[in-house]
Amino acid sequence: MTPLGRFVLATLCGLVLAGLVHVAAVLAIPYLAAGDAMARSRATLANDTSVLVHAAETGGTAEQAEGWLPPQDPALAVGVCAYDLDDGPVRITAETGPLLETIALHGRNGAYYAITDQAAVRGTVELVIMTRRQFDEALATADEDERNRDVRIVAPSREGFVTVRVLAALPSQQAQANEAARSVSCTIDGPDE
Template sequence: MRSFLYAIAIGLIGAALLHIVIILSLPSFTGRDAYTRVSSLGEANRFFALGNTGDTLAPVNDDPAMKTAVCTFSVEDGPVRLFAEGDVPFWSLAVYDSASNEVFSMNDRTSVTGALDTLVATPIQLIAIRKQVPQELEQSILVEMRGDEGYAVLRTFVPTESRLPAATAFLANAGCEPFAPDQ
C-alpha cells in the first residue's frame, strides 16, 4: 500500500511539472512569443515606436506615461550599435536575446554621457574590438550577447503632454544599426 501511494504521489508531481513546462513553452510554439511579435513590426535594425493600442499579436505601449520603441537585430555578421540623444527626463534600454532573456539593461543615470551609446556584439567580436577600440566607441558601453539574434526595447518617460514632442523625437532619432568602424 505504501509503494502504491508513493507511485501516485510521484505521478502527480510529474504531471504537475509536465503541465508547467507545457504552459511555459506554449508561446514559442504559437508564434506569440515576444521576439516573434517584435519581428513582425518590420525590418531589422530599425526602431519602431509602439502604439497605445493594437491587435492582440502586435506589442503595445501599455503605460501612458511612457513611450516605447523596439528594434530587432542580428549580431551574426557584426556588432550592432544602439544610440539615441535628446532632451528627455528619463530613458531606459533593455536588450533581450531571441528567447526573451534579458541580456543587458541601463538607463540615462547609468550611461557615460547621459545619451544612449551601446554596442552589442558576440564575445569573439568584442575581443577584436577591445584589442584596438575605435575612437567612436571610446565612450560606448560594450554589451556581450551569446546568441546571434535579439531585440532592444527603448523607453522614455513623458510626464506631461508638453514633453511628448521631445519624447517622440528621441525615439524617432534613435539608431539601431550595424556597426562598421571608420577606416
C-alpha cells in the same frame, strides 16, 4: 481482479496518460509561443531605427503604434528594435533630452542590461552589442590611444531586441516622448568603423 489490482491498474494508466499529456505540452510550446516579444520584435530587423510599439497618451489623441505589448503606463512611449549579431556588432545610439529615457537589452531569456539617459556623454548614449568573439577582435584591433565613448556589451545570445522607454511627465511632452522612442538608431557596425 481484486480492488487493490484495479487501483494499481487505474493509477498506472493515469500516470501514463499524464506523462503523454506533459510530453505533448512541451513539444507544442514552440508553436504556441510564436507571438512572444522576441518573435514580434524580429519584424524590426530591417529597420535602422526603433519602431514605436506603445505611444505616450498623457492627454489628447494618442499616436498610432503597433500595440502588441501588454498595457503600459500611459505616460510611457516604448520603441523596439531587434538585432542579429551574425551580421556583426550592433550599435545603439540615442540622443538624450529633457525626458527620462531608459534602454534595456533583452535576449531569449529576458533582460540582461539596462541603462538610463544619465549615462549619456555629451547628450548621446552609445552602446555596442557584440558576441564574445567580436569583443575579443575589437580589443585586439583597438588603438590604445583612442578613446571610445561607447559602452561595449557582450550579449548572452546572438539574437535579441532593444526596448527604449521614454517618460512624458506632462501632456505637452507626449509628441516629444514618442519621437524620442522612435528615433533611436540601431545599426550594424561595419568593419570600417
